[in-house]
Amino acid sequence: MKSDQDKHPDQTNPPFLLEGGIVSSLIQTMDWSCSPLGAPRQWSSSLKTLMATILPAQAQIVLFWGPEYVALYNDAYTPTIGAKHPLALGRPAQENWTELWDDLEPLLSGVRNTGQTFSAKDRPFYIERSGYGETAYFDVSYSAVHEIDGTVGGVLCIVAETTERVQFERRQSFLLELGQALPELNEPEQIEAYAIERVGQQLGAARVFLAEAQGDDLQVRIARDWVNGASSRIGELRYADIAAQLPEQLGRGFIVNAAETASVYVPVLRGNRLEAMLGVEFAQPHFVDKDQCLLLEDTAKRVWQAITHARSERALRASSAHLEATFAELMALNECLEERVSSMLAEREEANRQLHEASKMEMIGQLTGGIAHDFNNMLTPIIASLELIRRHPEDAQRSVRLIDGALQAADRARILVGRLLSFARRQTLKPQAVCLATLVDEMHELIARSLGPTIEVVVQIDPQLPNVLVDPHHLELALLNLVINARDAMSNGGRVYLAAGVGEDDPTWPENVHGRQVWLQVRDSGCGMSQEVLGRCFEPFYSTKQVGKGTGLGLPMVQGLAAQSGGGFVIKSQPGQGTQATLWLPVSRGQVSEPLAEGAEDIMAQGPLQVLLVDDEDIVRNATALQLRDLGYQVAEAASPAQARQLLADGLVMDVLVTDQIMADETGAEFAQRLRQRHPQLPVLIITGYANLTPRELNGFAVLRKPFRRAELAESLAQLLALNSPLTEPPEASTG
Known part of the structure; x- marks a missing residue:
C-alpha cells in the first residue's frame, strides 16, 4: 500500500530534480501512488543519478525503467511523442505506445535481457502522436543501465528524429525518377498513364486521376484513372462537387477526410484559371502529411507541363503533315491557292504559338535547333568544297576559289560561335582601355557604308570622356549590330544618332549597373518595335527580319558583352517613335594602348x-x-x-x-x-x-x-x- 508521501510530493524536492525543466516540475507534482516506481525520493541511487543527467540534457532521451518499462524522459524528448505527453510520464510503456508495442517491446527486452546495445539509422516506427497514425524515422541507440548490484535496471534510449530528411530524400528520388522518365514519353496519354500509376504506387492509393477543366463552369473530365481495388471514375464531374469550399480552395491543394476514406486534390492553375486537377483517393483513413502534399504539388505541375508540351508537339506534327498533304493537293488541283495556303499557314502559326507557349522555358531546345540550322548552312559549302578539291586536286585555280569559299563559311561559323559565347557569357574577352570617340571615329566610314546614302549619321561623343574597359573587337561588333538594326528599321531613310556620356550610380540606370560608367547610345528615327517584339528581342534566334537577313543573335550578343564586361544594356522603343539602345561600360583607369602594326x-x-x-x-x-x-x-x-x-x-x-x-x-x-x-x-x-x-x-x-x-x-x-x-x-x- 502506497503511503501519503507517495501521493503527494515532498515538501523538500530531491536534489536531482532541481534543474530539469518542465518535465522535472511534473515529476515533482505528480501522484506517484499508482506508479510501479513509487515516489522519486524512494528511487534507487542509480536511477536518481541517471535522471540528474537526463533531465537537463539537450539530447532527446527516454529511459524505460524496470520490467514494466516505466517511461521517464526529458524536455527535449517531449516533441517526439506529441500528444502522448504527459500521460506517458511515469507509466509503463505498453499503456501509451500501444500501436507500436509489437515493434518496440522486442527491442527493449532484447537490450534488457542481453545487456547489448542496439543502434540503427533512420529506423521507422509507426506512431500515433498527433491524432493520426504516421511512420516516423529516428536514429536510435538503446543501451542497458545497471543498478549498483550489477543487474539491469532499465534501457536508456537516445533518439534523433530524421523523418523530414528521409521524406525529403524519398520525395527527391521520386521526382528525379519522374523527371527522367517523362521526356522519354512522346504521347500525352502515355505521360498521364505513367504518372498516375507511379503516384498511386508511391502513396499506396486506391485511385489516382488527372482531371482536365472543360470550361468556365469548372466542369472537369477524367479521361483515365489508375485504380487499386477501387471503381473507376472516368467521366465528367463538377469541381465544386468535390469541395464545397471551392472559392477558398481554388488556389491551393486541399484534403478531404471522411470517416472511412481520405482524398487529396491538387489544382493546376494558369493565372487564376483552372486547367487540371490531380486527384488521389484512399480506401481508408489516411493522413496526407506536408511531405506528400509537396510531392503531389510538384508532380501535378511537372506532369501537366509535360502533357501540354506533348500536345503542342503533336499538334505541330499534325499541322505540318496536314500542310504538306494539302500543299501537294493544291499543286495538283491548282484551285483556290492563295485562300487555302493562307488558311494552312494560319494553322501552322497557331500551332507554333501553342508550342512556344508550352516550351518557352525550354531554351536549350531552341538554341540547339538554331545552332544546328545555321551550322548546317555553313558546313555545307565547306564539305562540298573539300570534296571537290579532293576529287580534282589538279585544278589549282578552282581549288583556290573553293578554299576561299570554305574559309568564308568557316569565318561565318566562328562569328556565330563568338556571338553564342557572348550571349552565354562564356566568351574569353580581352578587355583593355578604349577611347569611345576614337573607336567611333575609326568606324565612321564602315558605319556610313553600312547605313547607305539615305541615312544620316549624327555623332555626339566628347573626345575627353574617360576611357572604358572592354574588348574593343567585341565592342565594334556590338556597335555595328546596333547600327545595322537601326538601318533595317528605316527602309525609307532617316537619321541615326550616336551619343555618349559618363555618370556614377545614377538612379535612372538599370539595377545591375553600378559604379562609374560611360554610356554609349544608338538612337534611330525608324518604325520602332511593338511591346511584343520588344519583350522577345533578347531571345536567341528570335528575329523579325526576313530569312537570311539575320540570325537573331545580335542583341543577345550585345547583352552578353555588357554583362560580361561589368556593364548593362537596355532598349526602349515604341511603334512609330524609333528605338533607343543604351550600352553601359565601366570606366578604365588605364591608358589606351598603341595600335598594333599591320601585317x-x-x-x-x-x-x-x-x-x-x-x-x-x-x-x-x-x-x-x-x-x-x-x-x-x-x-x-x-x-x-x-x-x-x-x-x-x-x-x-x-x-x-x-x-x-x-x-x-x-x-x-x-x-x-x-x-x-x-x-x-x-x-x-x-x-x-x-x-x-x-x-x-x-x-x-x-x-x-x-x-x-x-x-x-x-x-x-x-x-x-x-x-x-x-x-x-x-x-x-x-x-x-
Whole structure:
C-alpha cells in the first residue's frame, strides 16, 4: 500500500530534480501512488543519478525503467511523442505506445535481457502522436543501465528524429525518377498513364486521376484513372462537387477526410484559371502529411507541363503533315491557292504559338535547333568544297576559289560561335582601355557604308570622356549590330544618332549597373518595335527580319558583352517613335594602348625557337603544329600534360608553351601554373574554344580563341615573346 508521501510530493524536492525543466516540475507534482516506481525520493541511487543527467540534457532521451518499462524522459524528448505527453510520464510503456508495442517491446527486452546495445539509422516506427497514425524515422541507440548490484535496471534510449530528411530524400528520388522518365514519353496519354500509376504506387492509393477543366463552369473530365481495388471514375464531374469550399480552395491543394476514406486534390492553375486537377483517393483513413502534399504539388505541375508540351508537339506534327498533304493537293488541283495556303499557314502559326507557349522555358531546345540550322548552312559549302578539291586536286585555280569559299563559311561559323559565347557569357574577352570617340571615329566610314546614302549619321561623343574597359573587337561588333538594326528599321531613310556620356550610380540606370560608367547610345528615327517584339528581342534566334537577313543573335550578343564586361544594356522603343539602345561600360583607369602594326600574318619566328604544343585532340594538335612549323618554329607535340612532362624530363628545352585549355585530366591553365612554379618567366599561350577563364587563371597567360587563323597565331606568339624572354634552360633541369 502506497503511503501519503507517495501521493503527494515532498515538501523538500530531491536534489536531482532541481534543474530539469518542465518535465522535472511534473515529476515533482505528480501522484506517484499508482506508479510501479513509487515516489522519486524512494528511487534507487542509480536511477536518481541517471535522471540528474537526463533531465537537463539537450539530447532527446527516454529511459524505460524496470520490467514494466516505466517511461521517464526529458524536455527535449517531449516533441517526439506529441500528444502522448504527459500521460506517458511515469507509466509503463505498453499503456501509451500501444500501436507500436509489437515493434518496440522486442527491442527493449532484447537490450534488457542481453545487456547489448542496439543502434540503427533512420529506423521507422509507426506512431500515433498527433491524432493520426504516421511512420516516423529516428536514429536510435538503446543501451542497458545497471543498478549498483550489477543487474539491469532499465534501457536508456537516445533518439534523433530524421523523418523530414528521409521524406525529403524519398520525395527527391521520386521526382528525379519522374523527371527522367517523362521526356522519354512522346504521347500525352502515355505521360498521364505513367504518372498516375507511379503516384498511386508511391502513396499506396486506391485511385489516382488527372482531371482536365472543360470550361468556365469548372466542369472537369477524367479521361483515365489508375485504380487499386477501387471503381473507376472516368467521366465528367463538377469541381465544386468535390469541395464545397471551392472559392477558398481554388488556389491551393486541399484534403478531404471522411470517416472511412481520405482524398487529396491538387489544382493546376494558369493565372487564376483552372486547367487540371490531380486527384488521389484512399480506401481508408489516411493522413496526407506536408511531405506528400509537396510531392503531389510538384508532380501535378511537372506532369501537366509535360502533357501540354506533348500536345503542342503533336499538334505541330499534325499541322505540318496536314500542310504538306494539302500543299501537294493544291499543286495538283491548282484551285483556290492563295485562300487555302493562307488558311494552312494560319494553322501552322497557331500551332507554333501553342508550342512556344508550352516550351518557352525550354531554351536549350531552341538554341540547339538554331545552332544546328545555321551550322548546317555553313558546313555545307565547306564539305562540298573539300570534296571537290579532293576529287580534282589538279585544278589549282578552282581549288583556290573553293578554299576561299570554305574559309568564308568557316569565318561565318566562328562569328556565330563568338556571338553564342557572348550571349552565354562564356566568351574569353580581352578587355583593355578604349577611347569611345576614337573607336567611333575609326568606324565612321564602315558605319556610313553600312547605313547607305539615305541615312544620316549624327555623332555626339566628347573626345575627353574617360576611357572604358572592354574588348574593343567585341565592342565594334556590338556597335555595328546596333547600327545595322537601326538601318533595317528605316527602309525609307532617316537619321541615326550616336551619343555618349559618363555618370556614377545614377538612379535612372538599370539595377545591375553600378559604379562609374560611360554610356554609349544608338538612337534611330525608324518604325520602332511593338511591346511584343520588344519583350522577345533578347531571345536567341528570335528575329523579325526576313530569312537570311539575320540570325537573331545580335542583341543577345550585345547583352552578353555588357554583362560580361561589368556593364548593362537596355532598349526602349515604341511603334512609330524609333528605338533607343543604351550600352553601359565601366570606366578604365588605364591608358589606351598603341595600335598594333599591320601585317601580323608575316611575323615569323625570330630564330630557332622551340614550342611545346599540348592538345588532346589529334586533329587540332596536328593542324596547329603545321601552322607553327610554317611560321618557322620548332615544335614538340604532346597529347596530354603527362606526356609533356615526360618530354621535359627527357631533356626537351622549350622556349614557349602553347596548350589547349580543356583536357581530360588537367586543364591547360593548371598545367601552365605548375610549370610556372619552377619557371616564373615561362611564356604561355592558352588556346581555348569556350572556357571563360578567371582573372586568377589568366595571370600572366596569353589567350587565343579557337578557331584561329595563321596570322592570329603568329601575332599572339609575337606579342607574347616580345613581353617574355624565352627559356634558356630545360624546364626539368636540376637546380642543385
